[in-house]
Amino acid sequence: MRIGLFTDTYTPDINGVVTSVVTLQNALEALGHEVYIVTNQPSLLNTSYENNVLRLPGVELKFLYGYIMSSPIHIQALRVIKEMELDVIHVHSEFGIGMFARSAAKQLHIPLVSTYHTTYEDYTHYVNLLGLKSVDSLSKIAVAKISRVFTKQSQIVIAPSEKTKKMLLGYEIKKEISVIPTGLDLQRFQKRDGEALDRIRNKHNIIDSVTTFVYIGRLAKEKSIDVVINSIASLIKQEPNVKLLIVGGGPSDDELKAQAKRLGIEENVDFVGPVASDEVVNYYHVSDAFISxxxxxxxxxxxxxxxxxxxxxxxxxxxxxDGIIVDQETGYLFESEEEFTTKAVKFIRESNEERQLMHSNALAKASTFGSEKFALDVLEVYTKAIDIYFGRYSVVAIDELENGQWKLVVNSKESQETFMLDDFIMERREIKVGDEMSRVELSEMEDDQQVYEAYQLALKRIGLRDYTSFEMSDYLRAKFDLSENQINVVIDLLKKRRFINDERYFRDKVDYHREQLRGNQRIIDDLTKRGFDRIEIEEALSKEPYEDYLERGSLRAQNYYNTIRDGSRQQRYDRVSQHLIRQGYEYSIVREILDTIKDDYDLESEKSSLEEVIRKAWMRYSRRSESKREVKNKVVRYVLGKGYDYDLVKEVIEEYEHED
Structure with missing residues (x-):
């Protein structure tokens, strides 16, 4: 499936929406789907499209956590999105990119799924600066109305929790609402970077005798971090060896620092500030507990x-x-500073066995939020949304054609479509007149047909010569409009049936080059072009005994040397040296190879060669110069440049002048 994730916030931003989008993206791609990201960037003019990420122009609103607002109209970007050929658009924002997503879905006739990430009614204090109840009430009515407008075009709305679903139902949203909690890449959070943890401990003076609490998130009024600081201050009165790390940034930063100072606990509270996303996990691991x-x-x-x-x-x-933080099993629930203090003291004084039990409970609970399950649940929503948008298709006719193909005709509520399929696809899917199919099933059937055609063409190519999986993948990309997942299916099928065997190809190619007396660099260059890893090639070649490699080079050098009929001895050796380098032998071994050449080119042969070279050169320079001395000097310089010995040149020149 080709999926477009539209979001106002994406990497390198750090927040819950980015975590959700990136987790979904990675999980969908791991399942073989093509995912495209459409987001924005803080630039009024620039649009970029790289690695399936389309970034549109936007304006940074620094007073709102640096949120980037973009226009809902992007004509050029709409053409790019059309070329993506998306099966579904999944929008994660209400404004800016969210409005553009709804416009694109409508204009390009693409099903739309929305995820409602933010409870906007909890943020009305940003517009109600005076704290008036009437303004707050009107703001919440406006939020409900806007939410109905934003979800009206969606086929299905995803809510990350039952609380959010209940809120949306209270807004009188009539669309189907599916509750799908955001999943996590659990392996990322289970890995521990010892060096990074030590660095953080040293920086914040975290020692074994100190119990460390951590808060990670935005520093904003709606996050109630003031309650956290007050609770920690209450705890310190009974347990002074306590530290609180506050990781993140936001508009309440200065206010919270002032609060910690006013309570006299600034030495116990470290404001870490924003950190990179890949560093966040380390702050969990250096802490004993998380608090929010x-x-x-x-x-x-x-x-x-x-x-x-x-x-x-x-x-x-x-x-x-509910059901996630279970009191005294995966954590502690508190409603007041006093209750927090009582339970935190109990936690600090727990035995190692009690701590280990809560550790195991925490991991067990988190395991239910794996990213693969998250992606599979969302894919079910996509399939259903596509069916709602296009309706179900009914097979109304199947005709067998003379070329071994079948013509399949399907009807939907809005259109009739025809598909040309091979016997293999028809047999595999067991399609009959009267069957009902979804749009997704039809797309999968088309994908199967493309894969089958690519496989058949691959077999024909392999009949002409052997291919590596890398070469065949490149060939299929050039011939078909296939996704990487489809190409991998073809390659895996060819490997399974032993039409492609990279290990065998590697061995055969190395043996072939060695039989042709070629050097290792020539072998490396050839195999890297065919997709093999350079380090692995070098490692395999290094296993050949050095004596065997030298013997191969010597044989190549001798054979080539024997074909040279004239020239000076130095000139002949230079030509052999150049030939060996062209054949892939390294400079470090060429000199050693040259020393092994059996040279039967005696002085008389070299003198004879020199006489012929001088004769031709003399004639050539005589036609250009009037002075005999000038001709002689040019000839001498020329033959010396060819590598002939000076004394021999002098002797032959004198003989030539005497004869002349």
Whole structure:
């Protein structure tokens, strides 16, 4: 399937939406689907398209976490998206790119799926600066109306939690709402980088006797970090060996630092600031527990990330956390500073066995949020959305043609389509008149047909000569409009049936080059062109005994030397040297090879060759110059440049002048 993920925020940004989009992208690609990202960048003029990521012009709003707003109209980008031939658009934003996604889906007739990541009603304080109840009430009514408008065009809406679904139903959204929690790349959170952890411990003075809590996320009013700081201050009164790491940035940064100072705990609270996404996991691993007091999460990815690292989670009760943060099993729930202090003291004083049990519980709970399951659940939604958009197709006719193909005719509620299929596809899918098929099934059938045609052509090419998997992949890319997954299917099939065997090809090619008396560099150059790794080639060639390699080079040198009929001895050796280098022998061994040449080219033969060279040169220079001395000087310089010995040149020149 060809999938477009449209989002206002993408790497290198660090937030929950980016985590969700990137996790989904990687998981879908791992399942063999083609994923395209459409996002924006802080530039009013530039549009870039690289590695399946289309970045559109936008304006950075620094007062809103650096959020980038872009126009919903991009005529040039729409042409690029049309060329992507998307099966479905999945939009992760409501404004900017989100509006453009809805426009693109409508104009290009592509099914649309929306994920509702943000509870906007929890952010109305940004427009209600005076805190008026009437403004807050009107803002929430506006959020509900806008949400209905944004989801109206979608075939299906994805909510990351039951809490979000309930909220959307309260907005009177009539679309089907599917609850799919965002998954995680669990392996990423289970890996520990010892050097990075030591570096963080040293920087923040984290020692074994200190219990470390960590908060990771935006520093903003709706995240209730002030509650976290107050709770830690309460705990320090009973357990002074406590440290809080606050990782992230946002508009409340200065206000929170002032709060920590006012409470007299600035030595216990480290404001780390924003960190790179690949560094975030290390802050979980250096900590004993994760803490957050936010009640505005649609799912709470950071809570699940903490569990995936095996650490305890302290949180306030909230619907998205139901069944995830289980009190005294995977963490502790608190509703007041006093309750937090009581439970945190209990946690600090737990035995190693109790800590290990909570560690195991955390990992077990996180394991239910794997990225593959996340992708499979979303794919089910895509398939359903495509069926809702296009309707089901009914097979109305199947006709057998003379060329071994079949004509398949299907009807939908809006159109009739015809497909040309080979016997192999018809037998494999067991298609009959009256069968119903989805748009996805039809696309898969077309993909199967393309793969089958590519496989048949590949067999014909292999009948002419052997191919490596790399060469055949390149050939298929040039001949067919196939995805990388389809090409891999063809290659795997050819390998399975032993029409392609890279190991055998490698051995045969090395043996062939050695039989042709070629050097290792020539072998390396040839095999790298055919897709083999240079390091692996060098490692394989290094296993040949040096004496055998020298003997091969000597035989090549001797054979070539024997074909040279004239020239000076130096000239002959230079020609052999150049020949060996062209054949792939290294400079380091050429001199050694030259020493092995059996040279039967005696002085008389060299003198005879010199006489002929001087005769021709004298005639050539005589036609250009009047002075005999000038002709002689030019001839001498010429033959010396050919490598002849000076005394021999002098002798032959004197004889030539005497005869003349």
């Amino acid at each position: 007091a936010s009640l505005t999460e649609t799912q709470g990815l950071t809570y699940i990330e903490a569990l995936a690292c095996g650490i305890c989670v302290f949180a306030r009760p909230d619907r998205p956390l």
